[in-house]
Amino acid sequence: HEVYLAVKDMAHVADATLLFGDHDLIVKLEAESLATIAKSVVEAIRQVPGIIDTKTLAGAEL
Structure with missing residues (x-):
């Protein structure tokens, strides 16, 4: 939860969602x-x- 709070308002963050x-x-x-x-x-x-760890996935609008 602390990580979520730290990143949710960072620059360029459009959305952050906690997962199971x-x-x-x-x-x-x-x-x-x-x-x-x-x-x-x-x-x-x-x-x-x-x-x-992080994993970056790039999306595109077609």
């Missing part, structure tokens, strides 16, 4: 570029105490 199962949290980021999202993940999200 193999993963604890899903965070949706929105930005002008994939590079901006990658920077947010590396420089902000991965620095939050309690985050052990």
Whole structure:
């Protein structure tokens, strides 16, 4: 829950949802570029105490 509270209001975070199962949290980021999202993940999200691992998936509107 502390990790959720830490990331939910970060820049580029459009949504954060607590999960049950193999993963604890899903965070949706929105930005002008994939590079901006990658920077947010590396420089902000991965620095939050309690985050052990991240997986980044990119989506596209067709």
